[in-house]
Amino acid sequence: MNKLSVKLAAVFLVTILLLEGLLMMYLHPSIGQVRVEEEYARQLATGANHREVLEDNFSVQTLHHILLMESREDRGVAVFDENNQLIDGSQQTGIDWETFGDRWELSSYSEDTMVQRSWKEEPFLISAHPFETAQGESGTLVMLQSTTAIQALMDTLNFHFLLAGLGSFLVLIVIYVLMTRFLTQPLNRMKVATEKLSKGDFDVLLPVEGKDELGELAASIHKLARDLEHLQKTRTEFLSSISHELRTPLTYLAGYSQVAMRPDLTLDEKQHYLQVIQEETERLTTLVEDLFALAKLDDPSFRVTKETIKLQPFIQGLWQRLSPSFEQQGSKLTFTCEPKLVVQADPLRLEQILVNLLDNARRYAGEGVETHVAARTEGSKVRIEVKDHGPGMESSQLEAIFDRLYRIEKSRSRSHGGSGLGLAIVKELVEAHDGTIEVKSELGKGTTFTIRL
Structure with missing residues (x-):
């Protein structure tokens, strides 16, 4: 029971069983009451038919005909005059008709009425049907219906509900087993995969089925x-x-x-x-x-402190600092910047980014090569380019240019003096500003680094 899949399937099973139980608790009495009301309506309709026959032709032959029609063990009929005195009645029910009229005060009913509706405690349902002939004769026709049929009907209904409940329970058990297996198998495979990962084995294969x-x-x-x-x-x-x-x-x-x-x-x-x-x-x-x-x-707690930087004086300051080293090498550093252009950045980190890129360009571009810094607006971003006209790089080298300790020409690493970490630091710092950096290069034409902040 400690498995998540078993718990989920158990919750599903219990929830469905509770819902099904509540549904049956609501449906059972509702359906039962509907069937009982149908029996009431059937008895009232039968009594009304006999009453109409008496009203049309009140005679001994008519009475005998009605008694003959209702001569069943579970049914009974009797006719009383207006003084609640018995005129005639069926004998198979064992009812004492002589005292029946006064006991039930039959003369007090003016329309077809169910006199006794209780089918759980009483042996009969009783309905009274007052009549009056064209000749002025009046009285009450009484219909009796044994409650045994209704009780048998309710027993059958209970049995059907029990079968439905058991059937639903079995279906839910099957669903429970299938659901447990459906959830358990992929989860177990994932558990095995994560255990392999924790041990340094990265060769895991999981079937990615569905979009759930x-x-x-x-x-x-x-x-x-x-x-x-x-x-x-x-x-x-x-x-x-x-x-x-x-x-x-x-x-x-x-x-x-x-x-x-x-x-x-x-x-x-x-x-x-x-x-x-x-x-x-x-x-x-x-x-x-x-x-x-x-x-x-790499420390998760590392944060940059952004502030508004005016880029033109900022880049000009870098140009004044770094130009001598370019001139000493026989190359040239230039810059252009849109007037009043500002950017939200950490000034110390932005300087570190540009110094690394410019130092990289100075070391690898070669003698007599111009390196240009350009800053301008691009939509809602600020675009800063560092472009040199040096030897450039092959496209295969661009994929690894930001990798740590990567050098274009490892054999020349000592002569260039770099650590191989500068561009990796640049990429990390740009991403810390929620910015992007990309590089484009072509052999013989130079390299361009583009930063968007």
């Missing part, structure tokens, strides 16, 4: 398995890459520091090795700082 909640849950587990597999693969690759990235500068540091300590080196040689050690230290420091930045971005 179970189908959606199965699809979600499939997606979770794919995402976890991708995450595991990415994590493994990342750890492998970061191990390599850390090992390389550490190897240089260890090797060159040992060489620099040799007493037979000249001052220029020592200066060269110390320069290499400094470069590798700076590279290692940059890598560690970027790793810390990514770890901070």
Whole structure:
């Protein structure tokens, strides 16, 4: 009973049984009363027919004819005069007709009436039918109907309701079993699948049947398995890459520091090795700082503090800071911005985004290449482009450009000096602003990064 499927099916079963019970409690007395009323109406109609016959032809022959017609063990008929005195009556019922008229005060009825309606406690239903002939003779015709037939009718009705209840219960039991199996099997498969996922086995196969909640849950587990597999693969690759990235500068540091300590080196040689050690230290420091930045971005509590930024002076300030490094390399940095253009963003993080993109363009675009920053309105968004006219990239490389530790040319990573984490940080920061970033590139024509905030 601890299984959810069993609980759901049990709730369904109990609910249907309660509804069915309430329905039967309402229908049983209603149907029973309708059948009893039909018996009342039938008896009144029969008595009315006999009364009309007496009114048309009141004679001994007519009385005998009526008595003969009602000569059944469960029926009885008698005729009384206006003084409640018996004229004639059937004998098969065992009723004392002599005292019947006064006891029931038959002369007090002016129309066809059910005198006794109780069928549960009394042996007969009694109806009175007052008549008056054209010759001025009057009296009351009394009809008796045994309640045995009604009681048998109600017993039959009770039996039918009992059969209906048992049949419904059996049908519900079958539905309960099928429903339990229908719910249990997919849930058990999902349980096994999630247990495999928890153990690192992402090769799960669930039949996604239908568009109901179970189908959606199965699809979600499939997606979770794919995402976890991708995450595991990415994590493994990342750890492998970061191990390599850390090992390389550490190897240089260890090797060159040992060489620099040799007493037979000249001052220029020592200066060269110390320069290499400094470069590798700076590279290692940059890598560690970027790793810390990514770890901070991965923290669910990380938030950006947005404020209104005037983009023209903001970009101009970046241009003044970064232009010298571009000019020193023999390249050029330019910008255009719509006047009075503002954006809601975290100024520190927006600066980090643009500096990373511009630094990436400066390092990879090459000497004599122009890099241009453009900001303008695009619908309800602000569009910021960083475009260079460098060597560009192949389309196959664009899919992984924002992956951590990805480099276009791994063999040139040391000469370019990047950590391979800058664009991953940029993407995380843009998405933290609820924005989007995309990249377009063509070999020989350059690369364009487009940010929408």
